[in-house]
Amino acid sequence: MTSRTTRITIQIAAVTALALVAVLAIVIAKGTGSSAQAATGQISLAPGPRLVARSTASDSTGRLVSVSADDPAAKRTVSSLSCARVYAAGGTGLCLRLDPGLTTYQLAVLDTHLKTVREIPLVGVPNRARVSPSGRMVAWTVFVTGDSYNGGRFSTRAGILDTRTQELIPTLEDWSVTVNDKPYRARDLNFWGVTFTADDRHFYATMSTAGHRYLVLGDMATHHLTALMDNVECPSLSPDGTRLAFKSARGGDPAHGWRLSVLDLATRHVTALAETRSVDDQAAWIDPRTVAYAIQRGRGHSDVWKVPADGTGTPRILIPDAESPAALGTTTQEAQ
Secondary structure: OHHHHHHHHHHHHHHHHHHHHHHHHHHHHHOOOOOOOOOOOOOOOOOOOOOEEOOOOOOOOOOEEEOOOOOOOOEEEEEEEEEEEEEOOOOOEEEEOOOOOOOEEEEEEEOOOOOEEEEEEOOEEEEEEOOOOOOOOOEEEEOOOOOHOOOOEEEEEEEEEEEEOEEEOOOHHHEEEEOOOEEOOOOOEEEEEEEOOOOOEEEEEEEEOOEEEEEEEEOOOOOOOEEEEEEOEEEEEEOOEEEEEEEEEHHHHHHHOOOEEEEEEEOOOOEEOOOOOOOOOOOEEEEOOOEEEEEEEOOOOOEEEEEEOOOOOOEEEEOOOEEEEEEEEOOOHHOO
């Protein structure tokens, strides 16, 4: 078999895999109905003592749900909105969803009443979603295929939208990058897992290149990214802005799974959390002391778990049959 034929075969296989992922998401997103533990109703994204998430229950798969922060396992409210990935903060929601009537995806920016205020087509399969504490900035990550440097395997793309100025950053791959205090250029740059600071100018994210997965600090004003440290993926900034929850590849190899940890930004001290299972998710802070994350349970089902952010305690289920959690109760400014 020639090298050209091999490349074509790999690309066809990758495109087929991506199509299968999309079809599976379509099937999952069509789940309807209300469970005995749920009530269909209106959901507000306004700040308050509530958590929102994406349902993975068999009778409401993909629907946005809301639960009490005081008793998340109690009855949930189920909306009519379906998303592949969701997040909310500062009265703004971000729903990565199927484009109605098509087999492609779109980004929908939502107001507090879940009304869509802007739609943007997405090229790729949704993977991560984040909103800044103020609600102004939204970010997303998608899986894509076809990058020539990647041998037909999946790549990631991260984008950002300023909902106030409407500045759209379709991909971070066009920004300038510094690694080890030197300008860095490479064809294999991949970005994912954006998390915003309180000033709506800076953010943290993951950058992959040459076998490394760096924590990077981004600047919206200069369109520049600075690598800070290695083996940090899917960062999530704490409400007080001093710590990052993240996942790190065990032994530096993602094939061995990921360990959930917290980084102190001032000291660079890393604390491994009490969750010892592999966590392939971007954790969310539900308060200044606790992080939440999804763990898969069977095909198409997940539960949201929580664990103390200081390395103590025991993981506990926070929201059964759910994923993609977000706490609406506090902002970064309030936590400070």
